[in-house]
Amino acid sequence: MLDNRKGAFQQAYRILVGTDSIQLINKTGIVWDSGKVLNSNSLITYNGAALRPFTKYYWQLALWDKDGKPLQTTMANFEMGMMGMENWKGTWISDRNDVNTMPAPYFRKVFSPAKQIKSARAYIAAAGLYELYLNGKKVGDHRLDPMYTRFDRRNLYVSYDVTSNLKQGNNAIGVLLGNGWYNHQSLAVWNFDKAPWRARPTFCLDLRITYTDGTVDVIKSGDDWKTSLSPIISNSIYTAEHYDARLEQKGWNTADFDDSKWRGITLRAAPSKNIVSQVMHPIRNVEEIAVKTMRKFNDTTYVFNLGRNIAGVSKIKVKGEKGTVIRLRHAERLYANGHTDLSNIDVYHRPKDQSDPFQTDIFILNGEGEETFMPLFNYKGFQYVEVMSSKPIVLSEKSLVGYFMHSDVPAVGKIASSNSLVDKLWWATNNSYLSNLYGFPTDCPQREKNGWTGDGHFAVETGLYNFDGITVYEKWMGDHRDEQQPNGVLPDIIPTSGWGYGTANGTDWTSTIAIIPWNIYLFYGDSKLLGDNYQSIKSYVDYVEDTSKGYLTTFGRGDWVPVKSTSDLEYTSSVYFYVDADILAKAAKLFGHQNDYLQYSALAEKIKNAINAKFFNPATGIYGKGVQTELSMALQWNIVPDASRQMVADNLAARVKADGMHIDVGVLGAKAVLNALSDNGHSDIAYQLASQDTYPGWGWWIVNGATTLHENWDMQATRDISDNHMMFGEIGGWFFKGIGGIKIDEKQPGFKNILLKPHFVKGLNHFEASHTGPYGAILSSWKRTTKGVKYDVVIPANSTASVEIPVIGGTKVYLDGKQISNTINISAGRYVFELK
Numbered sequence: 142m143l144d145n146r147k148g149a150f151q152q153a154y155r156i157l158v159g160t161d162s163i164q165l166i167n168k169t170g171i172v173w174d175s176g177k178v179l180n181s182n183s184l185i186t187y188n189g190a191a192l193r194p195f196t197k198y199y200w201q202l203a204l205w206d207k208d209g210k211p212l213q214t215t216m217a218n219f220e221m222g223m224m225g226m227e228n229w230k231g232t233w234i235s236d237r238n239d240v241n242t243m244p245a246p247y248f249r250k251v252f253s254p255a256k257q258i259k260s261a262r263a264y265i266a267a268a269g270l271y272e273l274y275l276n277g278k279k280v281g282d283h284r285l286d287p288m289y290t291r292f293d294r295r296n297l298y299v300s301y302d303v304t305s306n307l308k309q310g311n312n313a314i315g316v317l318l319g320n321g322w323y324n325h326q327s328l329a330v331w332n333f334d335k336a337p338w339r340a341r342p343t344f345c346l347d348l349r350i351t352y353t354d355g356t357v358d359v360i361k362s363g364d365d366w367k368t369s370l371s372p373i374i375s376n377s378i379y380t381a382e383h384y385d386a387r388l389e390q391k392g393w394n395t396a397d398f399d400d401s402k403w404r405g406i407t408l409r410a411a412p413s414k415n416i417v418s419q420v421m422h423p424i425r426n427v428e429e430i431a432v433k434t435m436r437k438f439n440d441t442t443y444v445f446n447l448g449r450n451i452a453g454v455s456k457i458k459v460k461g462e463k464g465t466v467i468r469l470r471h472a473e474r475l476y477a478n479g480h481t482d483l484s485n486i487d488v489y490h491r492p493k494d495q496s497d498p499f500q501t502d503i504f505i506l507n508g509e510g511e512e513t514f515m516p517l518f519n520y521k522g523f524q525y526v527e528v529m530s531s532k533p534i535v536l537s538e539k540s541l542v543g544y545f546m547h548s549d550v551p552a553v554g555k556i557a558s559s560n561s562l563v564d565k566l567w568w569a570t571n572n573s574y575l576s577n578l579y580g581f582p583t584d585c586p587q588r589e590k591n592g593w594t595g596d597g598h599f600a601v602e603t604g605l606y607n608f609d610g611i612t613v614y615e616k617w618m619g620d621h622r623d624e625q626q627p628n629g630v631l632p633d634i635i636p637t638s639g640w641g642y643g644t645a646n647g648t649d650w651t652s653t654i655a656i657i658p659w660n661i662y663l664f665y666g667d668s669k670l671l672g673d674n675y676q677s678i679k680s681y682v683d684y685v686e687d688t689s690k691g692y693l694t695t696f697g698r699g700d701w702v703p704v705k706s707t708s709d710l711e712y713t714s715s716v717y718f719y720v721d722a723d724i725l726a727k728a729a730k731l732f733g734h735q736n737d738y739l740q741y742s743a744l745a746e747k748i749k750n751a752i753n754a755k756f757f758n759p760a761t762g763i764y765g766k767g768v769q770t771e772l773s774m775a776l777q778w779n780i781v782p783d784a785s786r787q788m789v790a791d792n793l794a795a796r797v798k799a800d801g802m803h804i805d806v807g808v809l810g811a812k813a814v815l816n817a818l819s820d821n822g823h824s825d826i827a828y829q830l831a832s833q834d835t836y837p838g839w840g841w842w843i844v845n846g847a848t849t850l851h852e853n854w855d856m857q858a859t860r861d862i863s864d865n866h867m868m869f870g871e872i873g874g875w876f877f878k879g880i881g882g883i884k885i886d887e888k889q890p891g892f893k894n895i896l897l898k899p900h901f902v903k904g905l906n907h908f909e910a911s912h913t914g915p916y917g918a919i920l921s922s923w924k925r926t927t928k929g930v931k932y933d934v935v936i937p938a939n940s941t942a943s944v945e946i947p948v949i950g951g952t953k954v955y956l957d958g959k960q961i962s963n964t965i966n967i968s969a970g971r972y973v974f975e976l977k
């Protein structure tokens with residue numbers, strides 16, 4: 142419900158929850174009634190009778206507006222799942238093959254409902270990946286379910302409403318299992334194949350049917366299922382999928398299929414004792430991308446160009462002779478001769494032979510007319526697809542499409558400006574963010590697909606300004622807690638099969654444990670994740686403190702992939718140590734842990750003092766050697782003593798000018814430099830850096846045709862050269878903060894109160910940022926006029942804003958024709974300020 146009147150806010154609320162919608166209208170059969178509560182809160186935790194598994198709850202919200210008048214609201218509902226392990230009826234099953242068997246297994250069972258069906262739900266948990274079918278049709282539109290977890294510690298199950306998939310009489314359930322990260326058969330330097338949980342994929346399924354008479358039947362996985370190998374003769378989440386259409390068994394997942402040749406299954410132990418609901422936006426084939434150009438080399442070789450770099454899959458439609466072998470090689474780059482070039486991304490693949498080529502699907506035709514192939518258990522990073530056939534085939538631009546796949550998080554942010562480079566950069570940043578969101582944030586969708594912790598937190602603000610990503614981060618923090626050593630240490634990559642507990646897995650990367658939940662709290666006002674992580678943050682900070690010397694630590698990797706200058710490792714690692722201790726102290730205060738608050742705020746102060754004592758020269762206002770990363774990190778993370786702040790910021794501005802108005806940073810500096818400038822009086826310089834179109838800088842990639850962010854500033858570099866990395870992606874969030882000025886008020890997080898501090902930077906005539914937060918859509922839009930600037934603002938109902946409008950010289954600020962101060966507190970509504 143939208144109340145866009147000026148000053149709109151919620152005076153009171155009342156929440157009613159019940160199991161019957163009609164009763165709820167009559168206010169009977171209530172399981173929770175909050176009563177009328179006189180406040181404007183919107184994050185309310187259910188506080189009624191214990192919720193029951195498999196039960197649907199209806200809830201009705203009553204609201205009173207700013208004048209105390211009741212507002213019309215609609216009824217909504219939610220349904221509980223298994224809730225506990227003890228509610229599963231099925232047994233985990235698999236086929237009788239071992240981990241090295243290549244083909245993916247099919248499973249099937251036929252059943253017939255005993256009575257009239259009222260509703261039906263399918264619950265499926267898998268170690269590996271699954272596709273679920275009922276009566277020949279795929280259930281749902283998720284891809285690559287379930288998401289990657291430490292399979293020996295936590296397994297995810299997915300719930301579906303399958304009422305409309307069932308019929309009276311015979312029904313067939315079909316399940317196809319893929320390897321995913323559970324049974325990694327491809328070889329790479331990351332030891333994916335050495336995972337301690339590795340085994341042949343397995344699943345457990347409960348199909349719960351409620352009849353019209355209220356009785357319930359559960360059709361479940363168990364020893365009456367049958368299995369057979371599928372035409373997917375090889376599947377690797379990391380490399381590709383191979384499919385032999387000659388092995389298709391038409392109708393395998395329908396009731397009438399003759400399965401007399403199929404074999405019995407084997408019963409398996411559950412992979413872990415923690416099987417929980419997958420509560421997150423699933424991966425989908427979100428965008429279908431048509432081919433932009435096709436080049437035919439000869440009648441067996443074609444190269445397709447999607448015109449943009451994506452993560453996902455391609456789908457080919459082709460006619461050919463039976464036994465024709467088609468290879469589809471996916472690449473981000475082309476050689477000068479027009480063929481696909483994998484040399485920037487296949488470097489960590491360690492194939493034992495030719496049978497598992499990188500990012501190359503293999504499709505063997507059955508010769509029965511037009512055939513279609515799209516991999517089910519793999520994804521890739523690519524712009525080009527080279528199709529190589531063993532026999533002549535005829536292809537056109539329409540023969541292939543790309544699907545941009547990612548965790549399908551709703552978009553909540555938008556940038557539009559008078560500089561097309563800025564708009565393209567914003568878009569490219571989001572493309573890289575989404576390309577690297579597959580149930581957990583990854584570094585790149587091709588070479589590694591690793592949940593590199595650092596990359597995850599460098600990108601978190603950009604992610605949350607642009608997408609409603611909370612569920613992915615909640616899940617990823619669960620992965621963190623599963624991985625954490627008893628001594629507090631976290632691996633570099635999460636989840637991990639074991640790789641990443643080396644020496645560089647320190648604060649600049651693994652501070653995800655504190656930084657991610659803190660940002661979720663700031664963006665959503667929701668402290669649940671911070672609370673869930675509290676003990677983990679504490680043991681992490683304690684570990685770093687124990688191993689530090691004089692409150693300084695070298696536990697870290699350093700400013701990775703810098704342009705040219707390097708920064709002191711002890712300095713950069715200690716800054717993140719401070720960040721963690723500071724977040725921990727603030728969390729302790731928030732949760733009322735007074736002793737922790739005193740202890741960790743004192744620790745944070747000691748770390749800060751130690752950094753300043755060793756690395757700061759108060760006379761000159763220089764940190765370390767005075768390079769961009771060193772100066773900007775101190776400003777961004779509040780290390781600089783207040784009195785020296787401006788001097789350090791001015792030094793940074795001077796450094797940037799001395800560097801030819803170009804960045805000279807790696808990942809740590811890229812996170813800090815734009816904010817450090819725009820927060821401290823140098824927004825024009827920040828904008829010049831952000832929009833710089835010559836080397837080195839973000840814009841240099843864009844003018845060279847990039848549609849995603851790269852891993853290396855130097856486009857001629859010979860290592861660390863993926864073309865789809867998110868680790869330099871803070872710029873996408875900075876646009877909202879540094880130019881649009883939409884900022885979080887730590888004292889009233891979740892945009893309850895918005896700080897609006899736009900910068901009318903030189904070189905731009907117009908800039909517009911909008912972000913839909915928990916209260917609704919915030920708009921901050923400015924445009925130069927003949928006389929000055931027009932600044933347009935929208936503040937959603939039930940929230941407020943503290944506006945600070947930059948004025949230069951004798952400029953005056955007007956609102957509704959009246960001159961006002963350039964700082965003003967406003968309530969909900971639309972405001973048009975004029976600067977003259």
Ligand code: BGC
Pocket residue numbers: 584585589593595596698701866868
């Ligand atoms: C990854 C990075 C990661 C880095 C850490 C690289 O191979 O792609 O994004 O953060 O290693 O060293």
